[in-house]
Amino acid sequence: MMALRTIGPDVSGQSSVRAAAVAARRGRWGNLLWLLPVLALYAAGLVLPLGITVRRAFELGAAGWSDLLHNSLFTGAALNTVIDSTGITVVAVLLAYSLAAAIWRGGAIARASLTTLVVIAFLTTVLVKIVAFNALLRDNGVLNTLLQALGVIDGPLHLFPGRPAMIVAMVQYVVPFAIFPILSVMVRLDKRVEQAAESLGASPWHVFVHVVLPLTLPGVIAAALLVFVICTGFYVIPATLGTPRDQLLANVVALYALQLVDFRVASAVAMVLVVVVGVLTVLYQRAERATR
Amino acid sequence: MTVDDSKVTSAARATGAADGARDINVTGLGKRYGAAHALHDVNFTLRDGEFLTLLGPSGSGKTTTLGIIAGFVDPDYGDVQVGARSIIGMPPRRRNLGIVFQSYALFPHLSVAANVEFGLRMRKVPAAERERRGKRMLERVGLADFAQRTPAQLSGGQQQRVALARALVINPTALLLDEPLGALDRRLRQQVEIELKGIQRETGVSVLHVTHDQEEAMIMSDRMAVMNAGRIEQIDTPTNVYKYPSTRFVANFLGEANLLDVNVRENDGARAIVNYADGSSGAVHVSSAHGTGGSGSQGTVCVRPERMHFASDDEVAENAVCGTFVSCLYLGASLRCIVQALGQELIVTCSDHAAFTSPEPGALVRLAWDAADGQLLANES
Amino acid sequence: MRKPPKPALVARRRRAATTPLVVILAMPALLFLVLPILLVIPMSFTAGHVVEFPPSAWGLTAYRELFADEGWRETIMFSLKVSALAVFLSVLTAGLAAIGLPRLRMRGEGLVAAVILIPLAMPVVTLALGIFQFFNQLQINGTLVGIAIAHSVLGVPYVFLTVRAALSKLDLALVRSAMSLGAGTWSVFRWVYLPAILPALLSGALLVFVVSFDEVVIALFISGPGAITFPVKLFTEVQFNLSPAIMAVSTLLLAAVVLSVVVGILLFGVRRTVYRIALGDGGGAGR
Numbered sequence: 022m023m024a025l026r027t028i029g030p031d032v033s034g035q036s037s038v039r040a041a042a043v044a045a046r047r048g049r050w051g052n053l054l055w056l057l058p059v060l061a062l063y064a065a066g067l068v069l070p071l072g073i074t075v076r077r078a079f080e081l082g083a084a085g086w087s088d089l090l091h092n093s094l095f096t097g098a099a100l101n102t103v104i105d106s107t108g109i110t111v112v113a114v115l116l117a118y119s120l121a122a123a124i125w126r127g128g129a130i131a132r133a134s135l136t137t138l139v140v141i142a143f144l145t146t147v148l149v150k151i152v153a154f155n156a157l158l159r160d161n162g163v164l165n166t167l168l169q170a171l172g173v174i175d176g177p178l179h180l181f182p183g184r185p186a187m188i189v190a191m192v193q194y195v196v197p198f199a200i201f202p203i204l205s206v207m208v209r210l211d212k213r214v215e216q217a218a219e220s221l222g223a224s225p226w227h228v229f230v231h232v233v234l235p236l237t238l239p240g241v242i243a244a245a246l247l248v249f250v251i252c253t254g255f256y257v258i259p260a261t262l263g264t265p266r267d268q269l270l271a272n273v274v275a276l277y278a279l280q281l282v283d284f285r286v287a288s289a290v291a292m293v294l295v296v297v298v299g300v301l302t303v304l305y306q307r308a309e310r311a312t313r
Numbered sequence: 314m315t316v317d318d319s320k321v322t323s324a325a326r327a328t329g330a331a332d333g334a335r336d337i338n339v340t341g342l343g344k345r346y347g348a349a350h351a352l353h354d355v356n357f358t359l360r361d362g363e364f365l366t367l368l369g370p371s372g373s374g375k376t377t378t379l380g381i382i383a384g385f386v387d388p389d390y391g392d393v394q395v396g397a398r399s400i401i402g403m404p405p406r407r408r409n410l411g412i413v414f415q416s417y418a419l420f421p422h423l424s425v426a427a428n429v430e431f432g433l434r435m436r437k438v439p440a441a442e443r444e445r446r447g448k449r450m451l452e453r454v455g456l457a458d459f460a461q462r463t464p465a466q467l468s469g470g471q472q473q474r475v476a477l478a479r480a481l482v483i484n485p486t487a488l489l490l491d492e493p494l495g496a497l498d499r500r501l502r503q504q505v506e507i508e509l510k511g512i513q514r515e516t517g518v519s520v521l522h523v524t525h526d527q528e529e530a531m532i533m534s535d536r537m538a539v540m541n542a543g544r545i546e547q548i549d550t551p552t553n554v555y556k557y558p559s560t561r562f563v564a565n566f567l568g569e570a571n572l573l574d575v576n577v578r579e580n581d582g583a584r585a586i587v588n589y590a591d592g593s594s595g596a597v598h599v600s601s602a603h604g605t606g607g608s609g610s611q612g613t614v615c616v617r618p619e620r621m622h623f624a625s626d627d628e629v630a631e632n633a634v635c636g637t638f639v640s641c642l643y644l645g646a647s648l649r650c651i652v653q654a655l656g657q658e659l660i661v662t663c664s665d666h667a668a669f670t671s672p673e674p675g676a677l678v679r680l681a682w683d684a685a686d687g688q689l690l691a692n693e694s
Numbered sequence: 695m696r697k698p699p700k701p702a703l704v705a706r707r708r709r710a711a712t713t714p715l716v717v718i719l720a721m722p723a724l725l726f727l728v729l730p731i732l733l734v735i736p737m738s739f740t741a742g743h744v745v746e747f748p749p750s751a752w753g754l755t756a757y758r759e760l761f762a763d764e765g766w767r768e769t770i771m772f773s774l775k776v777s778a779l780a781v782f783l784s785v786l787t788a789g790l791a792a793i794g795l796p797r798l799r800m801r802g803e804g805l806v807a808a809v810i811l812i813p814l815a816m817p818v819v820t821l822a823l824g825i826f827q828f829f830n831q832l833q834i835n836g837t838l839v840g841i842a843i844a845h846s847v848l849g850v851p852y853v854f855l856t857v858r859a860a861l862s863k864l865d866l867a868l869v870r871s872a873m874s875l876g877a878g879t880w881s882v883f884r885w886v887y888l889p890a891i892l893p894a895l896l897s898g899a900l901l902v903f904v905v906s907f908d909e910v911v912i913a914l915f916i917s918g919p920g921a922i923t924f925p926v927k928l929f930t931e932v933q934f935n936l937s938p939a940i941m942a943v944s945t946l947l948l949a950a951v952v953l954s955v956v957v958g959i960l961l962f963g964v965r966r967t968v969y970r971i972a973l974g975d976g977g978g979a980g981r
Contacts, residue, residue, distance in 0.1 A: 055794020058787040059810065059850060066847035067813060070824025077827070116723040123720035131716055133964045135724065137955060140968045142727040144951045146908040148928045149944040153730045155936055156737055156745060163733060163747045196727055213418035216385055217476075219405040220412040221432035221483060231431070235422045254817035257910050261932055271819035271911075278823050279915065288827075291820040302815040 077288035089289055097266070098273040099293075105188060105269065106252035113192050114245050117199035118237075124200075125207040143197035151261045154190040155181060158262075187263040194258065195251050199244040206240030206312050239312040246305035250298055270294050334396040335361040335486055335519065337382065342391035344377055344543075351377045353543040355391070359487060359521050364513055366522045366530040369540030370566070375523045378540075379489050382521065384408050395486055406435070411480030411518075415492040417472045419464040425475050426451070426460040432483035450482040451475075453512065470501050477512070487519040494529060506532050527567050531555070539563045555617075557600040559691050564615040571621065571659045573614045577606050577689070585689045587614060590655040595632030597687030604691025613690045618649070618660040620686035623678055630681035638672040652678060731948060738941035745936050756938035763939065765927065772838065773924035776913075777906040779842035784849035784902045785895055791850075792857035793887055807858075814851045821847070822915040829916055836918020844912045849902030853895070860894035861887075 081089070089095050124135045157163045158180040165177040180186050210233070218232045256271035268276070270290060277287035342355040352374045359365050367375035380386035382393055384405035392399050400408055411432075420428050430447040438446070451457045454474040464472055473493060480488055493509075494502045510533045513520050524530055530537045531551040538548040539562070547559045558564035561572060575587035578594070585599050597614050599605055606612050616632075624630055636654025648671070650661045661680060672678055737745055741753025760766055791810060795803055813821065825844045826835065834840035864887070872886050913923040931940055958967035 052794050052797040055790045055797065056806070059791040059854075062783060062787045062843070062847060062850065063810075065828075066825060066843050067816075067821070070821065070826075070828040072824075073827045073831075074820065074824040116726065119719040120723035120727075123716045123723075127716045127720070128713075131720075133968070135720055136968045137959070137964065138724060138728050140971050141952055141955055142731065143971070144904070144955065145731055146925070146947055146951075148908070148910065148925055148932065149734065149947050150731060151932055152936065152940055152944045153734050155932065156747065156941070157730050157733055159936075166747065193726060193730065196723060211416060211418060213414045213416055214420060216383070216405070217412060217414060217418040217479075218420070218431065218435075219385075220383060220408070220410060221479065222406045222409075222435035223431075224406060224435075227435060232420060250815070254819065256819050257929065261929070271817060274819045274823055275911075275915075278826065284823075284827060287823055291817075291823050294817045295820050298815060298817050 074288045074291055077285050078292045081285040081289050085285060086289065089286060092286075094273055094276070095270075095286075095290060098268050098270045098290075101267060102253055102269045105184075105191070106249050109188060109191050109195060109252050110245050110248045113195045113199050113248050114203075114241060116192070117196050117244060118203055118241065120196070121200045121204040121207055124204060139197050139200055142193075147194060147257050150190055150194060151258065154186055154193070154262060158186040158189065182262055182264050184263060184267045187259055187267055190258050190262050191252065191255060195248045198251060199248050202243040202247060202309065202312060203237060203240040206237050210236055239308065243305060243308040243312050246301055246308055250301045250305060253294065253298055253301070333361070336396065337487055337519070337521070338392075338394040339378070339382070340392050340394070342378065342381060342393070343389050344374075344381065344386065345389050350543045352381075352388070352391075355540075355543075355545055357538055357545060357548055359519050361519055362517050364510070364520045364522065364533055364535045366524060366534040366537040367540055368524060368527060368530040368537050368566075370525055372542075373540040374543040375525075375540045376491060377543075379491055379521065379523050383410055383412055383489055409483065409486050411483060411485035411488045413473070413476045413480050413488070413490045413493040415495045417464075417476040417493075417496075419472055419475055419479070421464055423463070424460065425456065425462050425464065425467070428464065428475055429478045429482055431479060436483065446482055450478040453481075453515075454478045469497055470505060473497065473505065474508075477509070481512070481516060481518065485518065487521055488513070490520060490522040490524075492524050493522075494524070494526070502529070503532075509533065531567075539566060541566070553600075557598065557688050558615055559600060559604070559688075561613055561615075561690055564688075564690065569618050569660055571616045571618060572690075573616065573655055573657075575612050575614050575689075577608055577610050577612045579608050580605060580689070584684065585612075587612065587689065589614075589632075589634055591634060593632075593634055595687065596684040597632070597689050598685050599689045605689050606692055610692075612692065615688045615690055616682050616686060618662040619647075621659065621661045621680050621682050622663060623650075623661070623672075624681035626679060628679075628681060631684040632687055633679055633681040635677060635679050638674055638676045638678045640674060641671045652680060654680060734941050734944040734948065738938060738945040740938050740941075743938060745938055745941060756942035759937075760939045760942045766924075766939075766943070769922050769924040769927040772922065773907055776838055776841045776845060776923055777903050779838065780845035780849055780906040781899050781902045783842065783846035784853050785899050787846070788850040788853035788898070789857055789891065789895055792854050792861060793883075793891070795858075796861065807854075810854050811851045813848050818848075818909075818911045822912040825912060826915040835916045836921040838921060840916055841913055841921065841923065842906075844916065845906040845909055846902070848905055848909065848912070849898075852901040852905065853898030856894040856898040856901070857891050860891045864890045 120135070120139065124132050124139075127135060155162070159165075160177040160179065160181070162181065164180070165174075168174045169177070178185075180189075214236070215228050215232055218228045223231060253269075254271055255269055256275060259267055259269045259272050260275070271294065274287050274291045274294065277283045277290065337359040339355060339357050339359075342352055343350070344352040355374070355378055357365070367378060369375045377386055381388045384400070384403060388401065393401055395408075420431065423431070426444075426447055429450055430443045433443040433446060448457065448460070451460055454477060456471060456474055456478070459467060459471065459475075464475065467475065473496075476493070490509075494505055497505060506529060513533075522530075522533065534551055536548060536550055537554055538545045539554060540546065541560075541562045547554055547563045549557075554563060555567050558567065558570070564570035564572060573589060575589055575597075577585055577587055579586040580599060583599055585597050585605070586594060587597055588594050624633060634654050636652040636659065639651040639653050639658065641648055641650040643665070644662075645665070647662050647664050650663070650671070652659045652661055659680065733747065737747050737749065738756050739752050739754065740746065740749035741751035741755050742749065743755070788810070795806060821844075825840075829835045829840050829844075832840075834843075868886055869882055872882050877885065908925055909923075910925045910929050913926045914929065917923065917926050928940070928943060931937070955967065961967075
C-alpha cells in the first residue's frame, strides 16, 4: 500500500481500479480516433469511387451485360489477358526460379551482386523499361540492326509494336516480383536436408527433384499467383508496346472511359477485373502463408 | 575363436576376425579456413563394429572431421580410406555412410515411411523389398505405427529414431552421428543413449559419434577420441581416457583433476620419479612415452580428486604432500574437500563413511596417493 | 606411435563445381533483366536528333534539350509537389492507423488491417476509373490535390505495413511503464512510439514517394491542363515518338535508382538495403 500511495494520488486501491477500467473503456473508443484519418482518406479515394463504379456497372442492366459478352473488344481483351498472363507466368516463374537458385547457391559476392541487380531492375520505373524495349525491338532498333549486321536475317523482324515486344517487356517487369517469394523459401531450406539426401545416395538431379523442388514449390505457387495478378492488371505496357489488337482488359477500361466516354461499360469491365483479381489475391495470400 | 554369426557382438567384431575391409582409416587429415587450422594431422581408425566418439568442445574440429568423412567438406590434406580404398573426392552419395544430423534433417514433405525408404529408392531397390525393409527398420526403432505420419507430427525423440532408421536401412559402412542427442531434453537423452547403444550392438554397425557431452561419450563409446583445437589429444577406451589422461586438456575436459607441476627425475616410459613443488619426491605412472619429458625436464602430474586420500603421519605412501585444510562440502554420497598444498588448492573427494571426520579449517593435513593414480602428462606442444 | 601422414592429397573442390552452374542459372535471366535497361544510357549520349545505337556521334545534345525544355521542368516540379503531398497524407493517416489499430483490442483487427491493404491488390485501372468518376463530381479532377489524394491511397498500405512491422517489435511493457511513470497520451507517443517507428515511417515515406512519382494510370485518368505529372508526360511522349531527350530522361531516372541503391548499401550495407527488399522485412538472407 505504501508503494501504491507513492505512485498514485491518495485514492483507495479499489476505486483506483474502477477508475482505471472506466478510463480504459473510454480510451478504447477514444482510440478509434487514430483510425479516423485513414477512414476519411479511404472514403474519398477508395470506397466512394468504387461505389460509383459498382453503381454504373449495374446501370448497364442485363441487356448491356449480354451485349458486353458479345462485344469483341471485351472478349478479345479477356482472351488476350488470360492467354498472355498464363504464358508470361510460366516463362517468368522459370526465369525467376533459375535466378533465385543462382542467388541462393552463389557465394557471398555473387549473391550480393545478383540481388543488387535484381533490386535495381525491380525499382526501375516501368516507363524506362518501355523506352528500353521500344529502342531495342523496333524495326530499326538495336536487335534488328544487330541481327541484320550479322547476316542472320535479311529484313527486320516486326517485334514492335506488337505482341512480342509487349510480352517480352511484361516478362521482364514481373520476373523480380517472382524472384522474391521463391528466394525467401529457398534461403529457409535446411542445407542438411539436402546433405541427408546426398548421403542416402541421391544424385544432384535426384536431390533437386525429390527434395529441393517439392520444398520450394510453395514459393513457386505464390510467385505464379502474384505474377498472374500483376499481369491481369497491366495497362501501361500493352498501351505503349502493343498494337490495338493486343490490348488487355485494363486497356479496354481506359478505352471506354477516356475515348468512348461510356462509363457504364468501362465500369462493368473494371468490375470483372476486380472480381478476377480478388479471387486470385485470396488464393495468393493462402499460398503465401503456406511458404512461412 | 569360433563365434556363431548371429551372436557377434560389436566388441567381438572389433577385435575378432576383422580383415579391416570395412574399417575407416583417417590419416594426416588437415583443413584450413583462411589462416586458421580447423584440423591438424588427425589420425584414427574406426574399426568395423566399433562405437567411436569424437569428443571435444565446439570449434575443436570434430564436426569438420565428420563432414570430411561424410564428403560434405573437402580436406586440404590427408586421406580417408574405407579398407584400403580412398574415398576423398568421392561424392557423398557413393560413400554409403548413414548420417544422423543434430536437427535430424528429415524430409518434411515425405511420410515417415517414405523418409526411411528414401535411400533404398535412390538405390533402385524394387518397391516390394523397399517396403519390407523400411517396415522392418521402423519396427526395430518402435515406430511401425507412425509410418504414414509426416515428421512434423512426431515428437523430437521419435524424429530422432526416424532419422536413425533412415540412416540404418541402407546398410551403411558406418553410421555417422552429428550430436544426434543435442536437441533432446536430459531425461529422454539418457533413455535414447541406451537405446542407441542397443541398436548398435544388435546391428553391429560401426558408429562414429560426435559430441561435446562427456557423459554421453563415456556411456556409449567403445573408444573415444578427445579433440582440442583441431587435434586429437588422446584416443582410448573411456576408462583409460579417464584414468590415464595424456594431456592437461584431456584431464580437465573429463571430470575434475588436480594438476601438479613437477620436476621429472627419471622416466622409463612406464613409471617416473618426480619431485613436487615442496621438494618431496614421488612415483607416478606414465601411460605413453610420447610427449612426456625425460629426466631433468618440467612436467605435470594429474591426480583425480577421488584418488587422493587423507593419510596419517606414519602411513607409508608412494606420494605424499602436506597442506592446510581449507573447507569441506557435504554432497550426500561423497565429501568434497579443499586443501591448500603445493602452492595451489587441491580437491579431494572421499566417500561418506563413518570413519572420516572432517578436520578443522586451518589444520595441517597430509595427502597421499598411489603411484598408479598419478599420471605424468605429455607436455603441451 | 602415430603413423606418418600420407603424402598430401589435393582435395576436389566441390564448391568450384557449383560456380559454372550459378553462372548458367543466372545468365539468361540477368541478361534479360538488366541489359535492355542499360541500353538507354549509351543512346542518350548522342550529338544528333534521332535515336540510334550506337550513336553516330557522341554528345550531350539530348541533355541540353531536356534541360532547356520548359515542359519537362514543369511536369517534374508538379510531380514533386504531388508526391510530397501524397507522402504527407499517407504517412500521417497510415502511421496513426498502425498505432491505433492494436490499441482498439477488438476482434475485427485483422479485417480492418486487410481492408487497409486493399489498394495493394486492386487493379490500378479500376481505382483510376472510380476516382475519375468520383473526383469529377467533386470537381477536383486535374488538380494537384486530387492526384495527391489518389496517390496517398496507393501509398497507405506501404506505410501501414512498415510501421506495423516496427510496432510488432515494440515491447508493450515499455508503454505500460511509461504510463505508470505518469506519461500522458502525447508523452507516450512522443517518447515511446515515435522513436520506435521513426525508421519505419521514413522507409514507408520513401516507398510512397517512389510509388507516387512512378504512377501513370491514375495520373493519366485525372490529369488536366496544368496538372500533368512527369510519368504521364513521359508516357504520352513515348507513345508518339522516341526522342534522344526521352533517352536522357530514362538515363537520369535509372541513375537515380542506381544511386539510391548504392547510397543505401553504403549507408546500411547490402543486407539491410537489398536483401530486405528481396526477402521481405527482416532480411533473412544470412539466417
